[in-house]
Amino acid sequence: MKPFSHGEYGSKIIVTTQSEKVASMVHDLPPYHLTTLSSDACWNLFKKVAFNNSNPIVPSELEEIGREIVEKCNGQPLAVKSLCSLLRHQSNSKDWESIRDSDIWELSQKNCNILHALWLSYQYLPSHLKQCFAYCSIFPKGFQFAKEDLIKLWMAEDLLHPQKSKRTEEVGEEFVHDLLSRSLFKKSIKLDKSVCLTMHDLVNDLATFIVGDLCLRSYCSSLNKASNNKIRYWSHLKGENDNCEKFEGLVEAKHLRTLLLTSTRHFTAKLELANLLPLLTCLRVLSLYNTSITELPDSIVDLKLLRYLNLSGTRIKKILNGVCTLYNLQTLLLRNCSELFLLPPETVNLTNLRHLDIECTSIKEMPKEMGTLKDLQTLSTFVLGKDNTVEELKNLQDLGGSLHILQLENVVKVEEVTAARLKDMKYLTELEFEWSLKSDGGSRNQNPQEVLAGLQPHTNIKVVKIKTWRGKKFPNWVGDHSFSGLEHIELLGCMNCDSLPPLGQLPFLKQLVICQFTEFLKIGDELYGGSAEDTPFRCLELLQISQMPKCKEWSLSGGDFKGSFPKLKELVLKASPDLTAELCLPKTMETIEISGCHKIDLNLSESNRYKSLTKLHGCISIKSIFLDGFTKLDELHLECKNLESLEQSCAQLSFLRCLKLTKCPNFKRFPQGGLSAPNLKEFHICSCKELSSLPLPLSLQTLFISECPKLESFSEERLPSNLKQLSICDCSKLFEYCRSLLLV
Known part of the structure; x- marks a missing residue:
């Protein structure tokens, strides 16, 4: 019920269901039966x-x-x-x-x-799509699945076959697109805003009906002796109650090909898995995602046909050498196994391996000769050590997706970097280069500029992240206009850097993050690149600059922020106390967040009507803010030592839910007649020394007031009827006033 706590005043909840029983349980009014379309x-x-x-x-x-x-x-x-x-x-x-x-x-x-x-x-589906669609019956209704994950499962079940000019994964992409175009799949957005796939409940019913007894989902029913010999696919994906009876029939499901377990506590003991796995010799897919296992049993070697093994999110500490004898293995997923420090040297024997994910593990170094795994299509992370080199990547030219190269301080010769041939890896979409914080940011025998220059990627790259690099000047490829597909750049912890690359000339750059340039003094004209006539950052939507303690100047292209960033939607400036600039923002702004930047002068004049702005968190230097232009504002948090008033004439702030005024010592008044914000839920006032009266909207549910010594009353002389939380601290006059209101 937590999501419903943020509904606006007067909001309604609409429950849709195919069940009359559910409707009778939840309805407050007679249920409305949807009729068919005309x-x-x-x-x-x-x-x-x-x-x-x-x-x-x-x-x-x-x-x-x-x-x-x-x-x-x-x-x-x-x-x-x-x-x-x-x-x-x-x-x-x-x-x-x-x-x-x-x-x-x-x-x-x-x-x-x-x-x-x-x-x-x-x-009317082609036969190959019929099989792929039917396999999706393994997912519960409403389950969201990533396209890439589904393709790996299809591949493990031998439902995809490579074509002369296409990789197996590309064939899978076409199958997904075809099922989407036929409305058997639909796109869905997760809470983290990533795009995934799901199926309509009736489409899910169709897939379930087609496979019949071949598939079992644990929340629907339990295994039983009458059907366990037929079961081919079994899933437990929604964190249901781990009733042991649901799992008892697994030992009889000897023809099982797919076993998907998620967040279950039942298979936690090594002994249980040790007894079960030798009986499931037909398994192609085994997922123990986010279970509480800490080690695999030796009997894992009995799964000779296994092609997909997912141990992500487990507390696994060691990958047994026996796993490296599963020569049919195509996918090995170990993401977020934080207690895993080592891959066995025999990993290189998995010659059919196509996908290896070790992101967010504690692995210290890659096994030697990783370059022999020439079928690898995705490799999330490559950790350099003293006994391996980045040159091993040269044989992995089919790598796609994202690649994170760690501990680049261990590069000995620049020739190793250029020999890796990152420039030829046309399928990679994201590259992250990282040097260890404990190092000086350079290589053991080479300077950091040469190393980063040798790491130049293919021009197809979309995301580049450079972390804790200790060079002074970025190589020419960073910001070169030939990288026309670059959409996202992060430059983090480059402590010795004294200039920025010409990123403004990248035509489709959408997001730029610059953080922890501790010795950086000036954001200069070089950032914008191109000629004076060219418009820089034509597509940039997010700009984040933070932790630049010595940076004082910010030169703008043509002296105009709007002209420098014409389509900006989100601006985040943090912890850069001496950074000085006058910013007149474009009307495309949706989010403004400024903190610890006391010399930023933000021009929020009445003439600029920010109709798209939903969030304003500002530590800014301004005396008065006119709110009429902020018609879609959802959050307003101001920390302004010069702020004296908020002004509002006729426009209503219908979307405003949260208002915070912090450390505004000169703030004196709200708009005459009170703040017109009918859906305001949270109100926080702190250290407003000159404020004497406070308007309280009727919709208010949470009110926190502290360190306002002159505040002695509320404009309405009453507390809102919907108020649930009230906190008053270091406001002696107001405290007595509130006591009198509560006693009445």
Whole structure:
């Protein structure tokens, strides 16, 4: 229920369900039964999706057939969408007629609740897609899965086959795209804003019905002797209660090919796994993700057919040498195994390995001869030691995704770096270079400038992160306009750096983070690059500058911040006390966060109406702020020693939920007539020495006031009826006033 605590005053909760029983349990009003769509509405939806156009012109020979197909969907929007996705690329009337006249429409739904249209969508899938789709029955309803994870599972089950000009993973990408285009998958956004996939509940029902007894999900039922010999796929993915009875039949499921366990406590003892694994010799996929196991049993060597092993998030301390005899292994995932310090030298014997993820582990050094694993497609991390070299990467030219190279201070010769041929790795999208903090940031025998120059990536790269590098001037490739696909750059802890690269000339750079340049003195014109006529940072949306204690000057292109960053949405400035600049921000701003930057002059004049701004956290030098332009503001947190007032005329701050005024010693007044913020929930006032009266909106739920000695009353002479938390500290006059209100 926690998400509902942030609803606006007067908000309503709408519960949708397919169950009358659920509706009767939660309703406060009589339930509203959704009716099916009208024929015209169904036809409009059909033609927009089928012809990929908001106002399509439908050929006359197809319209009649299309309307007849729509009528068969009985007003079900999912049915309409799945069929028009099927017909999207079919312009032949015979193909449309075959859908209209299919015998599937005549099937009885007495024993099956699957929509006829979904059945048709499945029947018209190519055979290879039918298998891939059916495998997804292993996921519970509502489960969000990453595209990359699904492709690895398909690959382990031998559902993908490489083509002459395409890698296996690329074939999987096409399959995912095809299932998306047919509306059998849909995109979903996680809380961290990453994009993943999921299936509509009815589509999930279809996949489950197709596989029948071949798949079992533990939250639905338990294994039993009648069906355990048929089970091929078994999952326990949603953190359900670990009822031992659910797992008892596993010992009889001798043909099991996929076993997915997540966050379960049942298989915690080495002995249980030791007894179970020798019985599951057909396993291709084994996931113990986020379980509490600390070691694998020796019997892991019995899984000779295993292709996918996921131990991510476990407390595993050691990878047994026996794992390195699983020569069919394609995927080994060890992410967030924080107690894992070593990969066995025999890891290089896994010649079929394609994906190795050791990000966020404690591994100190890679095994020797990692370059012999020539089939590797993703390698999350490469840790340099004293006995291996970065040159081993030269044979891994098919690497894609992200690669984090650690302990670069162990580079001995620049020739090792150039021999790694990062410049030729065209599939990599993200590169992170990191030197250890305890080092001087350079190599054992070479200077840091030459090393970083030799690490130049392919121009296809999208993300570059450089951490704790100790060079003074960045090499020419950093900021070169040939890297036109670069979208994100982070420069962190470059303590000896005395100038910035010309990043402004990167045409599609969206995010820039510069942090911990402790010796840096000036943000100069060189940052913007190009000629004076060119617009720098044309696509930049996020700019973060923090922990620059000695930096004093900030030169702006043409002396204008708006001209230097014309499309900026988020600005974060922190812990740079001497950084001096006058900033007049573009109207595209959505988030402003400034703290520990006392010499930044932020121009928030009334003429600039920031209609997209949702968050303003500012330690700024300004006497008065006009709020009328901030119509979408959600959070306002000000720490301004010169601030005297907040002004507001007619515009209502309908979205404002949280207001904090901290260390504003000269602040005296709010807008005349009070702050017009009908949905304000939190109000924090601290160290406002001159404030004598405080307006309290009716919607207020939390009120914290401290160190306001002159504050003696509330404008409304009452406390809001919705107030749940009240804290008053070091406000003697107000404390007595509140006591009198509470006593009345």
